[in-house]
Amino acid sequence: MTNAEHQQADPQSKPWTFLTNHARVLLLIAGDPDTRLRSVAASIGITERATQRIVADLEESGYVSHEKVGRRNRYQIDPSAHLRHPLERSIEIDRLISLFVARTEGS
Numbered sequence: 001m002t003n004a005e006h007q008q009a010d011p012q013s014k015p016w017t018f019l020t021n022h023a024r025v026l027l028l029i030a031g032d033p034d035t036r037l038r039s040v041a042a043s044i045g046i047t048e049r050a051t052q053r054i055v056a057d058l059e060e061s062g063y064v065s066h067e068k069v070g071r072r073n074r075y076q077i078d079p080s081a082h083l084r085h086p087l088e089r090s091i092e093i094d095r096l097i098s099l100f101v102a103r104t105e106g107s
Contacts, residue, residue, distance in 0.1 A: 025040055026058060029064060035075070
């Protein structure tokens with residue numbers, strides 16, 4: 001259920017969530033490095049343009065990189081990159097990803 005769907009289902013609920021859209025984009029890319037940003041946007045409930053800006057932020061900060069494979073992008077995450085907030089700077093993003101993304105051996 002997207003944020004918008006949740007708010008429509010329960011209009012009295014508060015609109016905040018524990019994960020940011022940046023975290024959601026990162027986790028969806030971690031789960032499927034060949035994903036299309038259109039699919040990521042639809043899953044989160046944000047625009048494709050907002051998703052592109054988030055990916056650009058993640059790339060600029062060194063969390064994500066991409067390579068062209070034909071006409072598509074294949075994303076790669078640096079699992080050793082650290083969370084940004086001073087309270088979490090000692091935590092590598094791979095720990096966050098492992099909480100939310102089931103990965104197979106070798107991925």
